[in-house]
Amino acid sequence: MxxxxxxxxxxxxxxYYMEIVPSxxxxxxxxxxxLVAVGSDVYKIGxxxxxxxxxxxxxxxxxxxxxxxxxxxxxxxxxxxxxRDSSSTATFFDGKIYVAGGCDKRYAGYPDRVEAFDLEKQxxxxxxxxxxxxxxxxxxxxxxxxxxxxxxxxxxxSGAFKWYDSKTHLCKEVSxxxxxxxxxxxxxxxxxxxxxxxxxxxxxxxxxxxxCKIWCAEITFERRHGDEMLGKVEWFDSVxxxxxxxxxxxxxxxxx
Numbered sequence: 001m002x003x004x005x006x007x008x009x010x011x012x013x014x015x016y017y018m019e020i021v022p023s024x025x026x027x028x029x030x031x032x033x034x035l036v037a038v039g040s041d042v043y044k045i046g047x048x049x050x051x052x053x054x055x056x057x058x059x060x061x062x063x064x065x066x067x068x069x070x071x072x073x074x075x076x077x078x079x080x081x082x083x084r085d086s087s088s089t090a091t092f093f094d095g096k097i098y099v100a101g102g103c104d105k106r107y108a109g110y111p112d113r114v115e116a117f118d119l120e121k122q123x124x125x126x127x128x129x130x131x132x133x134x135x136x137x138x139x140x141x142x143x144x145x146x147x148x149x150x151x152x153x154x155x156x157x158s159g160a161f162k163w164y165d166s167k168t169h170l171c172k173e174v175s176x177x178x179x180x181x182x183x184x185x186x187x188x189x190x191x192x193x194x195x196x197x198x199x200x201x202x203x204x205x206x207x208x209x210x211x212c213k214i215w216c217a218e219i220t221f222e223r224r225h226g227d228e229m230l231g232k233v234e235w236f237d238s239v240x241x242x243x244x245x246x247x248x249x250x251x252x253x254x255x256x
Contacts (some may be wrong), residue, residue, distance in 0.1 A: 022248040033063075034096055036090040037252040039120065043077070045099055046084035060103070064117070069254040080115055081124055095119055098127070124146045147193035149200060149221065152229075156191055159183075163221075163229050170227060179233030180217060192251035199234070203251050214240040 042067045047239030060083035066075050080099065088102025099115040116127050146155035153164040154174075161174035183191070183204060194201040200219040205212055217236035223229050 005151060030059050034084070034086055034088045034090045034099070034102065035250050035252050036092055037254040038092045038097065040069045040147050040255055040256050041099060042069060042252050043090075045090050045097075046080065046088055046102060069256050076121055078117070078124060080117075081126070082113060082115060090228070145191045145193055145201060147195050148196060149195045152221075152223075154193060154221075156183075156193070161231065166206060172227060172229065174229045174231055175222070177219060177231035177233065179236070180231070181236070194251040194253045196253055200231075201251060201253065202236075203239075211241050213238050 034045040036043050036045065037064055044063070044067065046061055046063060047059055062079035062081070062083055063208045064077045064080055066077050067073075068075070068200060082103050084099060084102040086102065090097060090099045092098075096119065098112040098114055099117070114127050115124050117124050141216065146153060148154075151166065153166065155162055155164070162171065163174055164171040180202075191202070191204045193203075196218060200221065202217045202219055203214060205214050207213075215236060216239045218234045219231050220234060221229055
């Protein structure tokens with residue numbers, strides 16, 4: 001997502017917009033993969049390639065590729081040891097990318113098998129369930145739409161923002177998010193969250209018979225009295241529109 005120069009920003013517009021990054025056909029469809037950002041790179045994990053998904057409907061693979069957000073170019077990386085799809089969970093911790101779940105049915109006996117990719121050595125290895133996944137195992141609904149900001153897990157569940165502090169084991173609803181549209185409106189379909197340097201980037205789409213729009217809001221959160229969380233929308237705007245249906249989308253934040 002980029003911001004237009006000030007002179008090109010219309011009144012009441014945030015000026016932000018999404019820029020399309022070309023991708024090789026073998027990297028599609030993205031909806032069958034998991035994404036995680038490390039520095040200026042975005043890692044695409046698992047999922048079937050374009051031809052495999054189209055012919056056999058399989059959405060699992062050993063695939064592991066990298067998008068360099070500075071040059072907008074893709075490169076292949078060493079393959080995983082287990083085939084995984086978009087239901088897997090991935091996170092970066094202490095120099096390694098940990099991936100759990102989302103395995104092909106042939107690995108039914110190992111549902112929680114975790115792999116770790118060492119960025120320095122560029123190698124994969126199996127590990128026992130690391131503590132870094134504790135918050136995800138406790139609150140599985142958060143996997144669909146969640147982000148971690150300053151060690152607090154925020155997620156959307158049953159039409160409400162919720163938050164979980166892994167240090168105090170406290171889980172509650174966010175008291176209020178001022179300035180946010182009613183996301184329980186039926187025209188709102190998919191959602192995604194991402195940490196934007198201590199703030200939340202919230203994306204959602206709206207659909208009509210003519211087009212699909214993706215919206216973005218930047219939200220700040222304030223914790224009061226230890227167990228109360230309040231949010232405030234700094235801005236929200238439509239950042240992308242297309243005549244193609246948005247079946248799913250993901251959000252990651254990379255440093256460039």
